[in-house]
Amino acid sequence: MTQQEIKQAISGISQLLGSNPQMMRQQLGMLKALIPNLDEAAVNRIIEKTKEPGFNPRQFETELQAIVAAIKSAEAI
16 A cells, blocks of 8 residues: 555545544444553544645654553553
8 A cells, every 4th residue: 555545544534433423432432442541532633633634644643652552551451
């Protein structure tokens, strides 16, 4: 996959979740079950940034680092 194809896929997923709040809550619930200390606000910020035209994945580096830290913490339990 090229970088452009990845960005298009991420945008498509983001738009789908954004247009269906129930699906978004369901997906967040599943993530929280796997990663109890997940920062939902970080996930929501990533979703919002991916809705911007021409978004740059580097825009949400901070949010991704927080999610990775939560995953590592959950794995250590």
